[in-house]
Amino acid sequence: MLSAPRFVPRWFERSGRTQLSKAIVEGSDGPAGKGSKGRMKIDGACHCGRISYEADINPDYVTICHCTDCQAFSGAPYRFTVPVKAENFKLHGQPKIYIKTADSGNKRALAFCADCGSAIYSTSLDDRVVFSLRLGTAKQRAQLVPKYQGWCRSALPWAMDISDIPRAPDPTQ
């Protein structure tokens, strides 16, 4: 289980992908509060390597999303992401875009590699100011610890703690 966050920022309570985007655009110091200067350069690529990127992120914004859309799109129990401003995000290669329309009518562009299917990012279809980067593709992913998790009501009941699941031995090299 994740330890309790120091405080839950208002933008996260209201859930806020919109609030989160706003905080990023406005250059908020992030969930760790004023004075947090956490910046980190990360880079990554899809599985086949056709799409790659570099990004300058704030590790305090790393989150998990348990929403049912993220479960379906990622093919996994939850999604692991960090937002990045367009100016701090450099993409190489041309991803395929799927447009998701939410119940609210809000449209988002979800980018993935057309060859290997790895998810790369999502962004607002209208402004593309902030990109939500899918961290399973980041080389530094083991160092990026989620600070918050959202949409917990649709979390798979077992996904909150997998430490008791019996472990198969790692394959030998």
Ligand SMILES: [Zn+2]
């Ligand atoms: Zn690929």
Ligand SMILES: [Zn+2]
């Ligand atoms: Zn989600």
